[in-house]
Amino acid sequence: MKRILIAYHSESGATKTIAEYIAQTAKEDQITVLPVEKVETLDYDSVIIGTPNWYGKPAPAVSRFLRARGQELKGLSLAIYFSCMDCYPTEEGEQQGMLIYADGHFRKQTLGQGAKLSSWQKSHTVTSYVANLRAAVGDLPFQSLGLFKGRLDFQRLSWGHALMMRFICLINKGVRPGNYVLPEDITAWSRMLRIE
Numbered sequence: 001m002k003r004i005l006i007a008y009h010s011e012s013g014a015t016k017t018i019a020e021y022i023a024q025t026a027k028e029d030q031i032t033v034l035p036v037e038k039v040e041t042l043d044y045d046s047v048i049i050g051t052p053n054w055y056g057k058p059a060p061a062v063s064r065f066l067r068a069r070g071q072e073l074k075g076l077s078l079a080i081y082f083s084c085m086d087c088y089p090t091e092e093g094e095q096q097g098m099l100i101y102a103d104g105h106f107r108k109q110t111l112g113q114g115a116k117l118s119s120w121q122k123s124h125t126v127t128s129y130v131a132n133l134r135a136a137v138g139d140l141p142f143q144s145l146g147l148f149k150g151r152l153d154f155q156r157l158s159w160g161h162a163l164m165m166r167f168i169c170l171i172n173k174g175v176r177p178g179n180y181v182l183p184e185d186i187t188a189w190s191r192m193l194r195i196e
């Protein structure tokens with residue numbers, strides 16, 4: 001039996017819901033699901049970190065956690081996922097030693113070689129996600145990066161964040177409120193991490 005920690009930050013609940021789906025997959029293991037702020041010990045075999053995409057980056061609470069606890073995390077099997085509203089896979093397989101998994105919403109918008117990208121698309125390619133992750137947390141050896149479409153619900157956001165996301169929706173017809181979580185894809189990624 002492996003001891004697995006799923007540590008997340010979540011403002012409107014999507015990243016938390018994804019953490020709970022991952023936890024349901026790991027039947028044989030001892031799973032702990034906690035907000036990053038509540039993590040004390042890192043006495044686990046594996047750690048899965050969940051964060052919303054905030055302006056292309058992990059939420060500040062997650063970046064802070066990874067920077068502060070990086071040395072302790074280095075010896076563990078480590079994976080990370082973003083819940084986000086958009087992502088454009090450009091390459092398959094691995095990047096920087098990480099297995100990349102994009103959910104069904106995002107696989108449908110895989111970009112071909114030489115595609116002309118808008119600035120929004122450029123800031124939402126898998127390469128951009130990996131670069132922003134590295135800029136935020138350095139060279140932590142993640143086994144895998146999962147990219148899952150989450151939820152946009154203005155009612156669940158702070159006033160300032162709701163205003164910003166309404167503006168993003170206005171300039172980006174592809175970003176629409178709704179709950180887009182695909183449980184089967186989360187389960188598929190969990191299986192790839194071999195936590196069943």
Ligand SMILES: Cc1cc2nc3c(=O)[nH]c(=O)nc-3n(C[C@H](O)[C@H](O)[C@H](O)COP(=O)(O)O)c2cc1C
Pocket residue numbers: 009010011012013014015016052053054055056057083084085086087124149150151152153157161164165
């Ligand atoms: C402050 C803020 C900034 C965001 N920036 C982006 C962004 O740049 N790209 C994106 O795809 N989604 C962005 N989102 C949307 C969230 O990543 C998405 O709704 C996520 O599923 C929310 O997760 P949560 O419910 O766990 O908070 C942003 C949301 C907030 C609140």
